[in-house]
Amino acid sequence: MSQQTSKKDVKKQNFNIQIIASFKNKSKKFKNHESVVQGEPFSWGVTIKNIGSKPTPEGTITGAGIKDLNDKYFQYMEASEKFVRSLNPNEEIFIEIDEGVIYLEGVQWSYIDIKPNEEDKVFITHQFDKHHNKTTKFWVDDEDDNRWMDQVYIQKKMELLQSRTNQYILLLTIVTVWESIFGIKDTLKNFATLLSIIFTWIAAGVEWLGKLL
Secondary structure, eight states: OHHHHHHHHOOOEEEEEEEEEEEEEOOSTTTTOOSEETTSEEEEEEEEEEOSSSOOOOEEEEEEEEEOTTOOEEEEOSSSOEEEOOOOTTOEEEEEEEEEEOOOOEEEEEEEEEEESSTTEEEEEEEEETTTTEEEEOOSSTTOTTEEEEEEEEEOHHHHHHHHHHHHHHHHHHHHHHHHHTOHHHHHHHHHHHHHHHHHHHHHHHHHHHHHO
């Protein structure tokens, strides 16, 4: 009984870490779009930084994924766990979590469960607010140790398709108006004449420089 009591009374050591998730859009259709696109492939990982004054213990990411506000899980880390090495103060490491496709849209939650490999140690996780350039402790309830969550925005595919369609319509409208006012054939002829004049000037300049040399 005394041994059990002594184990419970052992004060755990806290280690402060900052976690930032990063997402990479791997869609071929929307390759220039930064956000994750609904129904398109992506990969993601987390940067873990020691923001404390002492080296962190080795740890393990035991779970990670994406879920909605109703705690419905839609994407899991495929690996059973990910090893996290010890970090010196202000040192950081990137851990690749997974890749996949997700059919949600809007603001969702990315999460990880990370714990030290020693039972008498605890990770106190922090989020980084890039809009205000500050770090805040992650908090949802009284059992937030070794857990972390933050928002991730998933772009609705239909909005991107509609935006692309609108750009095509705008381009077609400009071409149609230009044709009605100036005429496409006349414009192309004038452009070709202008190019011819420019190349003639360039050739004359090169010939002049050749004579000087």
